[in-house]
Amino acid sequence: EPEVTQTPSHQVTQMGQEVILRCVPISNHLYFYWYRQILGQKVEFLVSFYNNEISEKSEIFDDQFSVERPDGSNFTLKIRSTKLEDSAMYFCASSPWSPYEQYFGPGTRLTVT
Amino acid sequence: AQKVTQAQTEISVVEKEDVTLDCVYETRDTTYYLFWYKQPPSGELVFLIRRNSFDEQNEISGRYSWNFQKSTSSFNFTITASQVVDSAVYFCALSEAGGSSNTGKLIFGQGTTLQVKP
Numbered sequence: 001e002p003e004v005t006q007t008p009s010h011q012v013t014q015m016g017q018e019v020i021l022r023c024v025p026i027s028n029h030l031y032f033y034w035y036r037q038i039l040g041q042k043v044e045f046l047v048s049f050y051n052n053e054i055s056e057k058s059e060i061f062d063d064q065f066s067v068e069r070p071d072g073s074n075f076t077l078k079i080r081s082t083k084l085e086d087s088a089m090y091f092c093a094s095s096p097w098s099p100y101e102q103y104f105g106p107g108t109r110l111t112v113t
Numbered sequence: 114a115q116k117v118t119q120a121q122t123e124i125s126v127v128e129k130e131d132v133t134l135d136c137v138y139e140t141r142d143t144t145y146y147l148f149w150y151k152q153p154p155s156g157e158l159v160f161l162i163r164r165n166s167f168d169e170q171n172e173i174s175g176r177y178s179w180n181f182q183k184s185t186s187s188f189n190f191t192i193t194a195s196q197v198v199d200s201a202v203y204f205c206a207l208s209e210a211g212g213s214s215n216t217g218k219l220i221f222g223q224g225t226t227l228q229v230k231p
Binding site: 031035041043044045089102104106107 | 148159160206209210218222
């Protein structure tokens, strides 16, 4: 069964460093998303991406964040200058159309020290 | 404003008990979708069910059942004869489908942690 994959599973970085989280959505899906979950809290929407552009972003998704689909398979989230409060689990999700159930990757745990 | 409320933070039951997880939502859209996701201790998010706002028919899937009531803006989830493997955090989520909101973003509730003891 097709699934969303994410790399790395765990990333440790120092405050102020740039990180890139990578996702490979399900191949025939058209809508892509990033969410984050701070430990013990709810899942929060960051950004949605369709037709090679951002379709919606949340207040969390400020100028430090960017997304890209550099080729036909990868979907990346970049944080330019990480802060301690960026420590969280980041989930990538994809769906074939919108709105529809989204299929989530296993997540990348980002730890900023 | 769109909002999902799961008032039950934690529920603990003994195996084979039935348990209902509550979900109340707020939206101004007349067209929307409701979802339940399961997050086991391993951390991934597993899709359980999707319901659209025009379909109030209750659904049953094995030991799982869902009760959607637009009159009370609720979408409750019942597990019958709970098992230890049901122990997880369960999230209810809302996606609005009207007009410019049709990006598919999910608004999650705070989640309910279910512990099923043997």
